[in-house]
Amino acid sequence: MQTKHFIDDPTHLVHTALHSLTLTNPSLALDLENKIIFRKPTKELLEKPKISIISGGGSGHEPAFAGFVGKGFLTAAVAGTIFASPSAEAVRRAVLSRVPTDKGVAVITFSYTGDILNFGMAAEKAKAAGVDTEFYAIGDDVGVGRAKSGKVGRRGIGGSILVLKIACALAEAGGSLAEVYKLTKQVAENLVSVGASMEHVHVPGRSVADPNSDEIIPTEEIEIGMGIHNEPGSHRVSATLPELIKTMLAQLLDPNDTDRHYVDITKDNRVVLLINNLGGVSNLEIGGIVAEVHKQLKEDWEIVPVRVIAGTFITSLNGLGFSVSILKLDDTGLGKGKSMLELLDAPAEAVGWAAAIQTSTWEADNTGTMDKSIDSVEAKPSNLTLDPKQSHEVLKAGLDKMIAAEKDVTKFDTIVGDGDCGIGLKRGAEAVLKELSSGDLPTDAVAFVNKIVPVAENYMDGTSGAIYAIFLNALAHGLREQDSGSSKQVDVKTWTAALKSSVKALGRYTPAVPGDRTLMDALVPFVDTLERTGDVKKAAAAAKEGAEKTKSMKASLGRTVYVGSESEWIGKIPDPGAWGLQEFLVGLADAC
Structure with a gap:
C-alpha cells in the first residue's frame, strides 16, 4: 500500500484539483464553496437550451466526475470529500443555480x-420547486453477486462512465428529458463490469493501516471484485494475468453463474469493451491487460468488440488495479445518429474523455458565468389551499407526542442501533414546531409543506434525516401533481394521493419495504389504510400495529443488521424509527 503523497491535506487536495480543471478547460467554472464544476453559459447554451445533466460523488475517483464536465458531456458535477458523497445542499445548488433548467x-x-440519498434528496427538492427532474443511479458491477448485495443491488464502477457518455451525447443532440432517462436505464441494463486489485489504497491525511490487518492484501494475492472505495470483492486469488482474466470474464459472461448473470451476451451481439485503470497501473501494463482481455474474448467466447476503449476514467486514488466492462449494444429506437454506438462516438470536450478541447473553445468569449439566484427558482405557488391554524394544531399534537417518546426511542436505539434516533427525531420535531410558530403560515398547501422541508434537512441528522427530507420534498411534489389550475381545498383524498406519491418516490432511494424492520413498517400501513378507509385514526392504528410487529422482525437494512446480539432484543424491541413515526401519527390522528 502506497502511503506517501505530495499533498497530505485532503481538503486542500480536493480544492486545488477542482481548480485545475478550470485551467485545462476554459469553458468551465468552479463554485469552490460547494465543490461544483459547471459549464459556463455560452451563446449556444443560452440560445438553444438543452436538458442539463448533473453527476458527481466522492473525490478520489478522478477524472470522474468533474473531469467529464464539458460540451457533449456533463453540464455540472458535484464533488464530495475523498470517498464521501457531497451534501444534498451542494447538489441542490448545482441543480437550481449552476445549470440551465428550461428543458x-x-x-x-x-x-x-x-x-443515492443526497443526490436523490436534491432531485426531489428540484421537483418540489417546479423543475422537471429525473434521477437515476447506475449499477454495473457483478463482482458482488445477488446473494451478497441483496437489496442494495449492483455498485457503480468503471463501466458506468459509458452510460454517462451515451446519455450526455443524446442530451447534446437535443434529446428530451424522458428520452435521456429511458436511454440511461437501457444502457445500464445492458452493461456488466468487474474489477480486480493488488492492493487497497491509502487516503491522504488518514492513519496508516496495521500491516497485520485484513486491509493489507498479501503480495501474492489479487482481490477480484474490489469496489472503488476499497470495498471487498468476491474472493482473493493467486493467479497469473491470463488466469485472472479468465475468472473475470467468467463472472461477466457465464450464463450458468446465476448469482452474477445480469446480461445475456453472446457471440451474436455487438459489444463495446472498456478497460479502466483504477489509477496506479502503468500505461504499459494496461496495454498488456487490454491485449489479454481481447484475446480471451475472441478465443474463448467468440466475441470481437466493435470498440475497444482503454484509459483512466474512474479511479480509486492510485489503486493498483483495473476493471473490465462489456456493453451490449441495443437498439435505442431513436433513429439515425442516435444509436448507442453513434452516441458513444460523438465528440466531447471533457478532459477526462479522449477527445481534445477544440481551438474554437479556447478562442471563444469565456468571461460569462452561470450564477442564478436560487430564490428565482423557489417553489411556485399552487392552487391547493388549507387552514394553516388547524394544520399547525394537528401537526403540533403529533410532534409533541414524538418529542415525549424520545426516551423510549433512545432506549430502543441504544440496544439495536447507535442511540441517536430519539435525539434526532426530537431535535427535528422541536425545530419544526419553532418554525411553525414563527410568523404567518401560508394557506398554500405546497408552500406549507415547503416551509417544513428545510427544517428537516438542517436539523435531522443521519440516514433517517435524509429519508424524512426526501419524503417531505416528494410530498410537496405529490401535492403539486394534483393542482388542476383552479382553487381547491385539500382533503383526505388529496393528502392520500400525495402520500402515495411520496412513498413511491422514497422507493427510488432506499430498498426498504415493510418487513425489513424500518420506519416503512409504520409508514406504508398508514398510507395504505388511509387510502382504503379515508379514516386517519384507523390509519394511525395500522401504523402502530406495524411498528409493534417490528419487534419480531429480523433486520435486513441499517445498523441493526450488525449491532448487538439478536437474541437480546428479538421479540422485545421495536424498530426505533418505526416507533417514533407511529407516535407522531397517533398524536396527529388524535387531534383530527
Missing part, C-alpha cells in the same frame, strides 16, 4: 447509498 435536469449518479 429539465437529469441527475445521474453511481449506485452507492450516500450518493
